[in-house]
Amino acid sequence: MFPELLNHRAEQVSARLNAAVLATPPHRLRDAMLHAVSGGKRLRAFLVIEGAAMFDVPAAQAVQAAAAVEAIHAYSLVHDDLPAMDDDDLRRGQPTVHVKWDEATAVLVGDGLQSLAFDLLADPAMGPHRADLVASLAKAAGAMVLGQAQDIAAETADTPLTLDQITTLQANKTGALIAWSAEAGARLAGEDPAPLTSYATALGLAFQIADDILDVEGSADKTGKRVGKDAEAGKATFVSLLGLDAAKNRAGELVQQACDALANYGERAESLRAAARFVISRES
Template sequence: MDRQMADIFTARLDATAGQVVTLLKSLLSGSPLEGEIVRPDELMAAMRHGVLNGGKRLRPFLVIETARLLGAPDAAAARVAAALECIHCYSLVHDDLPAMDDDDLRRGQPTVHVAFDEATAILAGDALLTLAFDILSAPETELPAETRLRLVNQLARAAGVGGMVGGQSLDLRAERVAPDEAGIVELQAMKTGALLRYACAAGAVAAGADDQVLARMTRFGEIVGLAFQLADDLLDVTSDAATLGKAAGKDAGRGKATWVSLHGVAAARQRLEQLVEEASELLEPFGSEAEILRQTAGFIASRER
């Protein structure tokens, strides 16, 4: 990535994160919506703590950039992106719990169960999960009803038993019974990859893309999901908590097998290069209009936190 393109990409990433955060703040207002009775103050504070605590907002960025490339309405794409971020943040709140990964630090700040308590953290995650489907299904997401229904259905499958939640279950099992390489890839495609795949597919669905384009963007999402997890595993080995904003070395400490532990750092970096090349090839039909997405794949593969 040359310096000028890097600056353009960084500016777009930062601007989109700001846009998404502004929308999330509005959606996490303490004012009850029609059909709600009251939004409890402590619960709302815990939800905001779990969502408005920094982060690159990569999943929303992928939704918005894919939607922009394919011509979806900006405001609707932003709401789809916000819904996906609520799902992602709920998963982090629950993953950090003592019964799961037992982490005290997230994005350089105390995790929700540390800042509040375990019961509130569980409820905050539950509420964020539910809010995501509220956002997608609401008429304020100005897309055809059939499109909104499709987005809801696909998110449920990406986030649920056959996607992210199922992947977390496999990840917990992997601490007791080490999976083989195929099992590692499957686990990671579910726990981490499913929401990244959805991000790119959702942008295409919101734009009303045809089946061929949808398949291409879904595959692009799968590739960046693989790259994200592989980069994450590399960082767990090569970085530290101060840089990551969360604990480092946890996989090795638990004896958990990863692609990096099986093949080594050098092979992992080579594999990342291959994934970025494959992602770039998938975007070739879109020419220079897809440059930001092309750069996103490279950024994901080479990130340092």
């Protein structure tokens, strides 16, 4: 069953991520880093580990690559939550780092987690293709930062974003890291990741549409973060542009596209298909 497998992968990656943080010297900063990497669905980790299994990558390498992308994701959340950015005080059901510690600590936690991600990925244990993994993750992390800057710029722009603009923005902000996760297994195996790109592109977009739907229909209790933020901020989202029903239909179509893109992999890709179906059915 998908939820059990997702939980199992989440436990594996959490253990690896905690061990990596705990390998750094004891300090208040380390406590805050541990807090920042805890919780979450670990969807990116799931994509890495299940994608890697399709290419018979050793499990330890897959889990370590998954820990790297979750470290990048966690750093981005800590920085996005800062008062100067989205100013959120709740994340994954817990107080955000700048609330529980302070802003300076939150900046440093994010910075340290980004370094840790590349440290994990460049480890000799990661095999002969580790530099390619670093280069592609660095590009995805750069795109993510650009997407966040585009998102902030949109909030103060005179005209709301068009559907094309919001699609580009989200492809940067969340799509690039999701795509990297789906492609990481192929890269670890030294195989061409291109066949997974169609899957990942459709999945990333479906994920963001589902996020916009959750911001309208979800509860803070289940999502572990503040909801209704987008409408409050008057932000253009897939829901505001398409309407709720059309957004749901579009997300469903994208999941179908994502699944279809994996046709050549047959049964081996069943976990990735389940992940695609999950992103639009999740409640958090």
